[in-house]
Amino acid sequence: MVRRVWREDFRIIGYYTGLVTIGVGLLMLVPMMTSLVFREWASALDFAISVALTLLVGYVLALASRTRSTPGLTHAMVIAAGSWLVAMVLSGVPYMLSGHMKSFLDACFDTMSGFTTTGMFLLQDLDHIAEGLNMWRHLLTYVGGQGIVVLALTFLIGSTGGAFKIMVGEGKEEKLEPNVRHIAVLIWRISLIYLSVGTVVLGLIAMANGIKPHLAFFHGAYIFMSAWSTGGFAPYSQNMLYYHSSAMDIASMVFFILGSFNFALHYAVWSGNRREILRNVEIVSFMITVLTTFSLVCLALMQRGVYPNAVALFRRGFFQLVSGHTTTGQSNIYARTFVREWGPLGMLATTIAMAIGASAASTGGGFKGLRMGIIVKGIATDIRKLLSPERAVVTGHYHHLHDNILSDGVVKSAAVIVVLYVLIYAVGAIVGMAYGYPMADALFESVSAGSNTGLSCGVTQAGMPTLLKIVYMLEMWMGRLEFLSVFTLFGFIATSLRSMKLRKVAV
Numbered sequence: 001m002v003r004r005v006w007r008e009d010f011r012i013i014g015y016y017t018g019l020v021t022i023g024v025g026l027l028m029l030v031p032m033m034t035s036l037v038f039r040e041w042a043s044a045l046d047f048a049i050s051v052a053l054t055l056l057v058g059y060v061l062a063l064a065s066r067t068r069s070t071p072g073l074t075h076a077m078v079i080a081a082g083s084w085l086v087a088m089v090l091s092g093v094p095y096m097l098s099g100h101m102k103s104f105l106d107a108c109f110d111t112m113s114g115f116t117t118t119g120m121f122l123l124q125d126l127d128h129i130a131e132g133l134n135m136w137r138h139l140l141t142y143v144g145g146q147g148i149v150v151l152a153l154t155f156l157i158g159s160t161g162g163a164f165k166i167m168v169g170e171g172k173e174e175k176l177e178p179n180v181r182h183i184a185v186l187i188w189r190i191s192l193i194y195l196s197v198g199t200v201v202l203g204l205i206a207m208a209n210g211i212k213p214h215l216a217f218f219h220g221a222y223i224f225m226s227a228w229s230t231g232g233f234a235p236y237s238q239n240m241l242y243y244h245s246s247a248m249d250i251a252s253m254v255f256f257i258l259g260s261f262n263f264a265l266h267y268a269v270w271s272g273n274r275r276e277i278l279r280n281v282e283i284v285s286f287m288i289t290v291l292t293t294f295s296l297v298c299l300a301l302m303q304r305g306v307y308p309n310a311v312a313l314f315r316r317g318f319f320q321l322v323s324g325h326t327t328t329g330q331s332n333i334y335a336r337t338f339v340r341e342w343g344p345l346g347m348l349a350t351t352i353a354m355a356i357g358a359s360a361a362s363t364g365g366g367f368k369g370l371r372m373g374i375i376v377k378g379i380a381t382d383i384r385k386l387l388s389p390e391r392a393v394v395t396g397h398y399h400h401l402h403d404n405i406l407s408d409g410v411v412k413s414a415a416v417i418v419v420l421y422v423l424i425y426a427v428g429a430i431v432g433m434a435y436g437y438p439m440a441d442a443l444f445e446s447v448s449a450g451s452n453t454g455l456s457c458g459v460t461q462a463g464m465p466t467l468l469k470i471v472y473m474l475e476m477w478m479g480r481l482e483f484l485s486v487f488t489l490f491g492f493i494a495t496s497l498r499s500m501k502l503r504k505v506a507v
Helices: 007-027 029-037 041-064 073-097 104-115 131-146 148-157 163-169 180-208 213-228 239-243 246-259 263-270 281-304 310-325 335-356 369-387 408-434 439-450 466-481 484-506
Strands: 396-400 402-406
Touching: 007 029, 007 041, 007 073, 029 041, 029 131, 041 073, 041 131, 073 104, 073 131, 073 466, 073 484, 104 131, 104 466, 131 180, 131 213, 180 213, 180 246, 180 263, 213 246, 239 246, 246 310, 281 310, 281 335, 281 369, 281 396, 310 335, 335 408, 335 439, 369 396, 369 402, 369 408, 402 408, 408 439, 408 466, 439 466, 466 484
Parallel strands: none
Antiparallel strands: 396 402
């Protein structure tokens, strides 16, 4: 039986959503200050208006819904899913005010893409936007990778009894520390340390490639935030091709591989448990699937004679494939060149890599290596059971931070999520084909959106059908939050409407 929805439920959801919204408003101060530093007065005004509007909405929600009640699991899921929608809409305001968007839907598409670390964009004339807006684009992916709820937990919400539940609703369910605020602070500490190192390294490479010093370190920060968050944005429309630098490609690839790993794995290694890298089922799964899909890419590229030597093949092929597998979406190949030169096999291998994706509780998307490892081990265990005597007790195990028993429930949960991902990939592909796009292109673009990768074969552009934009936005949102919190939000809305009808009947 589904419980009825009461006024206190709305107060709890409104209060915590308001706090998350305030966090987004405060975050907008960073691009506003960037615009002031570069004397971009129009852009600074755009962000000043956006900050005021976002803080107003956040404070009104929080004050009107003030409550001391602790969120339950249902509240937490609704807050996590709903906060992303509110943040998407309000974060689109500076985009729209910039004059670089054709419609507010396009602005929301780009902010959803940023927060979900997808990296697709519809923004017009990217090469000539203000530095403040460029900062905002990359900051969205950086904060989205860590989680906007994690941001609010760190600075605004604190260690309430329901805080960890909200964090789980956003897909961060590794309990690194007993105190939930400590978990949030730890995630940000790891990310900020890497940000400092990454900005310096990439900034120096940018300087060595002729970019002016005052811009080089901004570029370093942008590329790092994009790589670490597996977000895929870049300051220019050519993406990584703009730099024509092997060093920039390699450094960025190191950071996006690190960003695709589980935060708990980073914590384990930082705590001295370096053997975890070799034993963890996600890392083993990642290595196997990378080698398998890259072998297919090499076969495709060698058959077609795309690159003149092994070095060129590795620089373009391995970067593109691993960028897809980690769901980063940075690219050193033009979209249409990719389709034309890589052919069906190369595109298929990249599509499979994107679908599998990164690690659980990381900045990446896709099925996740943990689920793939669990499903494969589950199949192997079932085969062992069939080959063993009837009375034999056969149990499977997997190592993820510690040794775990492979129960039927764990395998079933992993399989259900994978099926849901396959379903949204298929829906997006069918809608794309209905609009006349070739099957390979439609499937590639749908998987890229649903796995939060952002690589494009040319389908995603401002002129594409409105329905397809909406479908991709839903794929990004559901894929990033891994379905449960989104389904809970839909269920909560349906239950609320039903409760309202029952009250009217009672009156």
